[in-house]
Amino acid sequence: MAFRVLIIGGTGQVGAAVVRALAAKPSCAEVVMVNRKAIALTTDLRVRRVILDTAAAQFSAEVTKLAESMVAQGDPVYGASCVGVGKGSMKWSEEELKALEIGVVGGFARGCHAGGITQFALLSAVGSAAKSRIRYVRVMGLKEEAVQGIGFKSLAIFRPGIIAGNAHTPSYAAWLGRLIPGPFGTIEQDDIGRAFVAEFISSSVPDGIVHFENAAMRSKSQSLR
Numbered sequence: 001m002a003f004r005v006l007i008i009g010g011t012g013q014v015g016a017a018v019v020r021a022l023a024a025k026p027s028c029a030e031v032v033m034v035n036r037k038a039i040a041l042t043t044d045l046r047v048r049r050v051i052l053d054t055a056a057a058q059f060s061a062e063v064t065k066l067a068e069s070m071v072a073q074g075d076p077v078y079g080a081s082c083v084g085v086g087k088g089s090m091k092w093s094e095e096e097l098k099a100l101e102i103g104v105v106g107g108f109a110r111g112c113h114a115g116g117i118t119q120f121a122l123l124s125a126v127g128s129a130a131k132s133r134i135r136y137v138r139v140m141g142l143k144e145e146a147v148q149g150i151g152f153k154s155l156a157i158f159r160p161g162i163i164a165g166n167a168h169t170p171s172y173a174a175w176l177g178r179l180i181p182g183p184f185g186t187i188e189q190d191d192i193g194r195a196f197v198a199e200f201i202s203s204s205v206p207d208g209i210v211h212f213e214n215a216a217m218r219s220k221s222q223s224l225r
Contacts, residue, residue, distance in 0.1 A: 002029040003200060004070050006063075006117065007080040008054075008108045011039055013166045014123055015082030017193030021224070023047060025197060029075055032066060034108065054104045060111040067115020078200045079112035079120040081105045081147075094135055101143045109147045118153040119203065121196050126161045126183045126213060148209060155209045156199045158192060158217060165189035183213035195220035 005022055009015040010033040022028045023044050031047045036054055052062050070077045083105050085092065092100075109120060122144065127134075130141035144157055161184045178186045195217040202223070204210045212220065 001076065002027055003076045003078060004028070004030040004032070004073065005078050005080055005200065006032045006034070006067055006070055006112060007082065008034045008105070009080075009082035009084065009123065011035060012082055012084065014084065014160075014163065014189060014192055017165075017189045018080065018082055018196045019047065019193075021190070021193040021197040025201070025224075027201070028197075029073075030070070032070065034063065034066070054107070059104075060107040060114070063108050063111025064115040067112050067117050071116040076119075077117050079109065079117045079152075080196060081108060081121070082123045082196075083108075084123050084125070094139065097136070097139045098142070101139050102146050105143055106146045106150075109150050109152075113150050113152060119156075119200075120147065120150075120152045120154070121156045121158065121199060122147050123192075124157050124159050126159045128159060154203055154206055156196075156204065156212065157209065158195065158212045159183065160187050160192055160217065161214050162186045163189050163192065183215070185214060187214045187217060191218050191221040194224040198224040 005028065007015065007018065010019045019031055022031050023046065028046060033049045034052055035049050038051060039049065050066060052059060067077065083100065112120060124144050125137065125140045127137050128140035128144055129137055130145050132138040132141060148155060164186045166189050195212060198220040
């Protein structure tokens with residue numbers, strides 16, 4: 001069955017992996033990327049960009065209009081947020097992180113929901129907990145809580161460990177992470193991208209919330225190959 005995806009963060013490292021995996025699926029009829037500025041796109045006519053001011057008061061309402069126009073096509077439509085600053089978060093204040101991870105992502109997700117999208121996928125991080133003493137982990141937990149509170153029929157939360165193949169991950173860190181078993185170890189960036197797409201195609205939880213850590217993402221990725 002054909003499907004469409006409305007995504008924010010599609011120009012980032014993980015987001016680009018998701019878009020590549022979507023473009024590789026003939027059943028993906030359209031990918032609409034919400035960006036803050038113009039970027040070069042692939043020649044795949046199914047992928048298009050929409051420039052929106054994420055800091056504007058009407059941002060969420062503009063996303064709603066986009067979602068409504070996609071839903072009106074009649075195919076299933078999925079929302080996805082791959083926003084994340086990862087290593088770069090060390091240079092950001094907590095308020096700046098919250099403005100992006102909770103403010104922008106939350107506004108996008110609310111717009112998707114108001115526009116009729118019922119299934120949403122969210123990039124988070126391993127160990128996310130809203131009450132953590134670790135700033136980045138705490139903000140990721142708060143982001144998860146904000147999106148959970150919106151009321152999507154189905155919400156898939158992806159919590160990768162060390163991401164290999166990512167420009168922000170030093171090669172030595174990815175290598176060392178392979179020695180760490182479990183959710184805090186290394187996972188390939190493209191495995192995350194394929195796991196997102198596999199979840200769109202065959203939802204693990206049609207009604208409710210599901211969390212994917214490294215092993216589950218690898219399994220989802222394998223099912224797409």
